[in-house]
Amino acid sequence: MLARLSHLDRLEAEAIHIFREVAATFTKPVMLYSVGKDSSVLLHLAMKAFYPAKPPFPFLHVDTTWKFHEMIEFRDRMAREHGFDLLVHINEDGVRDGINPFDHGSNTHTHVMKTVALRQALDEYGFDAAFGGARRDEEKSRAKERIFSFRNAQHAWDPKHQRPEMWKTFNTRVSPGESIRVFPLSNWTELDIWQYILRENIPIVPLYFAARRPVVERDGMLIMRDDERMKLHEGEVVENRLVRFRTLGCYPLTGAIDSDAETLEEIVSEMLVARTSERQGRLIDKDEAGSMEKKKREGYF
């Protein structure tokens, strides 16, 4: 009698299968590396999928120039240690126009520095498949998305005409200019991600662990003042609070939570009693109802 595969073993096998499928059938794949915990898991799985070879595709980081400094350090360390080919793309038009989350709001900033930047990078390199770390349990429109999610030549997602996706038999055919976004973690929940990080000892950005950090309370969120570009409003004070992050993005748009969870075990137990969902710490979902779907249709990951 053979041992039954555990829940995580199954998820791992599914993700590895997806990685290999893309490597075998696409001309120019890329992995979108956003440095967060889901990206860490993706990286780990990509290394497993092609062992003893390295992943046969580059890793692309779309840098909005507003990421936490610790994310950038972590990114560069991972690239060195794993020896993957790291591409960093910044929307220079946005930089020239001085687009930033404080003056232009999260919508414009995210659109220009993330969505448009991503489209620029995909066009520039001509990638025909791009891995992303999105999970179906994150958000309602993500719950509807295929594992192999078709994008037209304008990078747009058409939620009403998704290709049927049967079994593990993926339709990997695209015409020139079209592409597929591929989500190996589609069926993972946030708990699965943490459980897997714990089981496999996967390195993650230290911002996920509680530490004293300089934060400002603004619009009901705890924003970490990661550098001098964040100007204080009247009445605001910088406090050194024991906080951590459940999700990572641009620092002005990412809320910290009060926490004393300093180990993975403590993070998991904290999560088990959490009262709010993961994306709540992200400003971008709140701008308008259905906003994630809208961004995705425009080409956001």
Add this chain to the structure above:
Amino acid sequence: MRQNTALAVEPDYDVRAWLAEQEHKSLLRFLTCGSVDDGKSTLIGRLLYDTKLIFEDQLAALERDSRKHGTTGEDIDLALLVDGLEAEREQGITIDVAYRFFATAKRKFIVADTPGHEQYTRNMATGASTADLAVVLVDARQGVLTQTRRHSIIASLLGIRRIVVAINKIDLIDYDQATYQRIVEDYQKFAADLGFSSIEAIPMSARYGDNVTRRSENMGWYQGPTLLEYLESVPLDEAADARPFRFPVQYVNRPNLDFRGFAGTIAAGSISPGDAVVVAKSGRASKVKRIVTQDGDLPVAVAGQAVTLVLEDEIEVSRGNMLVAPNGRPHVADQFAAQLVWFDEQALRPGRSYILRTETDQSPATVTDLRYRINVNNFAQEAAKSLAMNEVALVNVSTQTPIAFDSFAENRATGSFIIIDRISNATVGAGMIVNPLRRAANIHWQALEVDAKARAAQKHQKPAVIWFTGLSGSGKSTIAGLLDKKLHLSGRHTYVLDGDNVRHGLNRDLGFTEQDRVENIRRVAEVAKLMADAGLIVLVSFISPFRAERQLARDLLPKGDFIEIFVDTPLEECARRDPKGLYARAAAGEIKNFTGIDSPYEAPEAPEIHLETAGKSPEEMVDAIEKWLTERDTAEQEYDDGGGI
């Protein structure tokens, strides 16, 4: 994810121990299906809500949304929890399948909430293809409807063996047992032939929660389990996989000369180093040397694991092939019978060439025979000439190259395929293989008269005579040669008839008088016609200066098969290029009757393609021609559909 009663955290618990326990819970994947407005999304919303998997911020958003789009008056509308697309919330319907995740003390669940509208049946099939169990909802006021039956048939075809009939909205018929019984009997009668191993009927109200997670106080007459109790306790088919080993090769991993591994996911059975395997398509045998993973070599690997196998011998194996147990091999055939579900608005036409894709293999394929269509209302077998969107049929399929497969009943992974449209790349159908067909058993091919259409169909192409006309040195042969290469690479069967070459053989008795030129063209046109009749795409590269002879060639061929391409290069440019030195000799009077010098060239008045070559590379022009040809094939297909042949 927030805790529910089951996940409640004890004051001094050990996270690692708790997680280990979580990890070894079993996983049940199920779908909810049924007709529109039977309450599928509401049911899932209820399951998530009652198992406490709704976060506070989601609940607040839900209350907001309910006021804006809700259909439940003052109450919160649970369906809005799962209908994630804007169009869905606006219209109050489900368009695409949504995947939701929840867990109880006993099990983890992935539920696919699938749409009820007939036009979105393909999305229901998507959800069903990875499910172990189907919850079929029935509105107690409506009873069993066409969509109830269609979804049940599709669930059955896709290998689902356990059904829960959730008779919902029971509150709206005053919890009436007689009505409930009648619906249960209707369903059982209809589903008797669908091969389900169990059909569990549960009366419920998803909106108020009766018999979803808690026992209803309104139905003393119902003694069975609640839906959640049933889902937590239904047995899973998890017995050790005793089927013969199947390993579809996904990817050949060859980082250096010393390592050659075959990467894939085991589809059945198990494997250990030293075990004998054979390559399914070639029959070549070897033994497994190592099972490689990043975490170290494994002593054994089982179905569901994604591994890399290294063999003892250097044998030819590539993606699409399968490593299998020597004593239990799959079928290898290019013809088989399959159940087919059609997804596309453009109907399936037998004889048309599609791409057939299995988990790792693909081949051009045609449906050679539509044996019968299944009527989703009464399961009757009906004759049909085509298969429309959402219809189901038993068909014979012929692939261009043999594939390795099992029957779908034996193995869902190695017995299934999808059909892809060659032009749009859309997934237009999904098939479940029933059995291989020996050629002798394939009546359709025997009955088929071998005519031009059959010969062309076998080559998966539309024959054509592509006639390049233009001055000497205009670039005809260069372009025809490049086009030939390109078409050949894309799998087309071609042949080039070149003016100079034909004159060395077939037409070596002909000179350059006007009369001989006409005969020259006539013979070439006849040869091209025979070749097109054999199913080939013929590229004719001839100066062919006279309109009448080109018209003669055109008239020899079926309408639409003659494609005239005018390679339009100005005389001065041709004379400047003069690749064979002929213009110089003609100008010196050494050659008589030279086209453009002392013999006329009658330019085409309405060529299919007019190539003005100035400033364009041959590659650009070849791309343009290929695009034109592809569009011709597409247009032709649409024409066929409209004709209702």
